[in-house]
Each structure stands twice: as structure tokens, then as C-alpha cells.
Amino acid sequence: MAPTPEQTFGFDPTHGYDLDSLLAVPAPAAPADFDGFWRGRYEQARAVRVAPATGARTVTAGAGAAEVYEVAYTSVGGLRVGGWLTLPADGEVxxxxxxxxxxxxxxxxDPALLPPGTAAVWPCLRGLGARSLHPGLPSDAAAHVLHGIGSRASxxxxxCTADVWCAATALLELVPAAARRLTYAGTSFGGGIGALALPWDDRFAAAALTVPSFGNHPLRLTLPCTGSGESVRRYHAAHPEVASVLAYFDAATAATRITVPTHVAPALLDPAVPPPGQFAVHNALRGPKxxxxxxxxxxxxSDPEEEAAxxxxxxxxxxxxxxxxPG
Known part of the structure; x- marks a missing residue:
């Protein structure tokens, strides 16, 4: 007999929520200076000279055929962020x-994930992935999620949110035609970071967030998981004052400021990112969704049919x- 999810993970990965209760999970109230804090961070990122540079080129075949270039650009703090630039193989952006x-x-x-005709930048956000490892920044998720957590400034x-804004600047400098319709796509960590980035940057026209993380931190801090949130939950148990920092980095709170059309794919069961936090991001959106x-x-x-759909x-x-x- 196959083990139950509770036996596999040591807890119920639905946390006792059904769809109706998930659709009722709210966003926490924002700190009084939430908007000012993020607008200041955005202005700082937009002032960066990103100096994008492309490197080695390859060409993929089949569905989503694309030209693929290594790319790097400068983000806040002078960090060079690495990743890839993909262009439609037929040249029509x-x-x-x-x-x-x-x-x-x-x-x-993975250019096949995107609509035909999309020029995309695929950054490895600071400290992570194959192309953005940096001395002084942990690459392990459990340590990365705690880096600088003692202060909202650090x-x-x-x-990572600034890396998104600077990635958009780099893409638009390298491929001006991408400004016709700039979109965002992020999964898990990237879904939560996207929710933090989108409200302040009016260059984006639409977004897709899959199993987004960092929604409703006060609730997340009470829910065990197998993902990065477990490190935060345990840290908070010893340092409860960190809740005041996390309030500025709550993806659900930020989602109350998102007005662009947004597609959200949260899960009913998820051991790594508690489903109530995922749904909190969706529920908080104020624009078309x-x-x-x-x-x-x-x-x-995973279910290949569900993934394809x-x-x-x-x-x-x-x-x-x-x-x-407009307006």
C-alpha cells in the first residue's frame, strides 16, 4: 500500500484546506510605508546602468525554436546577473x-514555455542557478532565503526583485521590439518575487505566476513545509522580530497592488509551498485574473497532462x- 501524503512528508500538505477555504485566504495588511519602500527600491533599480552583454549563441530546434545567447547585466549593488536571452528563430519579435x-x-x-514570437530574458536571480553564483551569497535555498533577513534594507x-526590474531593462535595451508587450512568468520562488516586482513597474502588461511563494507570511510561519519557508519558520521561532521585516516581502500584500492581467496556477496540495499562501496571492489581485x-x-x-494544459x-x-x- 502506498504511503499517505502525511506519512511521506510528516504533515498534511493541504494543511486541512479545501478549495472553498483556500479561495477565502486573505492578504495581510501592508505596513504604513509599504508603497513608499517599494517605489524607492524600484527607482533605485531603474537608475542602474545595466550594461547588458551577450555571449555564446546556440540555436534550438522543434517547438519553440529559438536563438539562445548567454547574457549578463548589472543589477542593484553592482552585481552582474547572468542568464540567457532567447529570440524567435524566425527573427519576428x-x-x-x-x-x-x-x-x-x-x-x-526553455523557450517552448512561451508564446511564439517572444523575446525573453531568463535571469538566474542573484546567488542562484547556473549563472549568478556570487561570493557572499549562499546558493542553497535554505540559507539563501535567510540572507540579510534581519533588515528590510538588506x-x-x-x-532579487531588483534583478527582475533590471532584467526587464536589459531585455528592452537588447531587443527594443519586446516593449510592444512585456510580460512576466515566474514559478514558486519566481512567482513570489514576481508578485513583489509587478505593482511598481508599469512596463509589464501581463503576468503568469505558478505555485507562487511568499504569500501571507503570518500564516506561512505557522505551517510546516519542505521548502525554503521551513527555514524561515524555524528562524522566526527563535527571532520573532523578523515578522516585521517579512511584512515588506509578502507576495499577497504586494498582489493587492497588482492591476495588470495575471494568470495564477496554485496547487491544492503542495509540500514545499503551503497552498494557503499560494491562493492568498491569487485572492489579493485587484486586476483581471x-x-x-x-x-x-x-x-x-508530476502529471504530464496537467503540465501541458x-x-x-x-x-x-x-x-x-x-x-x-490607461490611468
Whole structure:
């Protein structure tokens, strides 16, 4: 007999929530200076001379055929962030995308995830992945998620969010046609960081967030998990004052400021990112949104049919979702 999820993970990875209760999870109230803090961080990032540079080129074949270049650019703090630039093989750019990754980092881009005609930058956010390892920044998720957490000014998630804004600047400098419709796609860690980045940057027209992390920190701190949140939960148990820092990096709180069309794919069961936090991001959105509920997240083997359906839905959304109305 196969073990139950509780036996496998040592806890219930649904945390006792069904779909109705998940759709009722709220976002925490924002600190009084939440908007000012993030607008200041955004202005700082936009002032950076990103100086993007491309390197080795390869060409992929088949679905999503693309030219692939190594790319690097400068982000806040003078860090060079590495990743990849992908361009449609036929040279016709109809839109752009910044694509981020989970806490496992990224080893290579996957252009087939995006709509045809997309020029994309695939950054490895600071300290992570194959191309953004830096001395002084841990690459292990359990340590990375705690780096600088003692202060809102030093917490690494602020730098990672700046890496997204600077990635957008780099993409638009390298491929001006991407400005026709700039989109965002992020999974897990990247979904949460995207929620933090999107409210302040009006260059983005639409977004897709899959099993987004960092939603409703006060609730997350009470829920065991197998992901980076467990490090934060344990740290908070010894340092409860960190809750005041986390309040500035809550993806659900930030989502209350997102007005661009956003596709969210949260999971009903997820041992790594507690589902209530994922749904809190979706529930908080104030603009047009589309929900695609997944059976499970961060569980292997995944359902290939569900993955394919999600990929198709997100590609369609990133093309057809209406851009934000002026004003």
C-alpha cells in the first residue's frame, strides 16, 4: 500500500484546506510605508546602468525554436546577473518576457514555455542557478532565503526583485521590439518575487505566476513545509522580530497592488509551498485574473497532462490578456 501524503512528508500538505477555504485566504495588511519602500527600491533599480552583454549563441530546434545567447547585466549593488536571452528563430519579435525560476535555480532556458514570437530574458536571480553564483551569497535555498533577513534594507529578496526590474531593462535595451508587450512568468520562488516586482513597474502588461511563494507570511510561519519557508519558520521561532521585516516581502500584500492581467496556477496540495499562501496571492489581485487550480505542486512525478494544459493556458493568456487600461 502506498504511503499517505502525511506519512511521506510528516504533515498534511493541504494543511486541512479545501478549495472553498483556500479561495477565502486573505492578504495581510501592508505596513504604513509599504508603497513608499517599494517605489524607492524600484527607482533605485531603474537608475542602474545595466550594461547588458551577450555571449555564446546556440540555436534550438522543434517547438519553440529559438536563438539562445548567454547574457549578463548589472543589477542593484553592482552585481552582474547572468542568464540567457532567447529570440524567435524566425527573427519576428511580437512581445517580450522576463522568466524567473524556482528556488532550485535554472540550468538552461526553455523557450517552448512561451508564446511564439517572444523575446525573453531568463535571469538566474542573484546567488542562484547556473549563472549568478556570487561570493557572499549562499546558493542553497535554505540559507539563501535567510540572507540579510534581519533588515528590510538588506534582505536578499529585495535584491532579487531588483534583478527582475533590471532584467526587464536589459531585455528592452537588447531587443527594443519586446516593449510592444512585456510580460512576466515566474514559478514558486519566481512567482513570489514576481508578485513583489509587478505593482511598481508599469512596463509589464501581463503576468503568469505558478505555485507562487511568499504569500501571507503570518500564516506561512505557522505551517510546516519542505521548502525554503521551513527555514524561515524555524528562524522566526527563535527571532520573532523578523515578522516585521517579512511584512515588506509578502507576495499577497504586494498582489493587492497588482492591476495588470495575471494568470495564477496554485496547487491544492503542495509540500514545499503551503497552498494557503499560494491562493492568498491569487485572492489579493485587484486586476483581471485567471485561476487554474493544480492538483499538486512540487510533487514528483508530476502529471504530464496537467503540465501541458497549464503551459498551453499560460501561453494563450500571455498573448490574449488585455493590457491595463490607461490611468
Amino acid at each position: 511580437r512581445q517580450g518576457c522576463v522568466v524567473t525560476h524556482g528556488y532550485g535555480g535554472r540550468q538552461a532556458p 534582505y536578499v529578496h529585495g535584491g 485567471e485561476l487554474r487550480v493544480l492538483t499538486a505542486g512540487h510533487v514528483e512525478p 497549464l503551459r498551453d493556458a499560460q501561453r494563450d493568456f500571455l498573448v490574449t490578456a488585455c493590457p491595463r487600461e
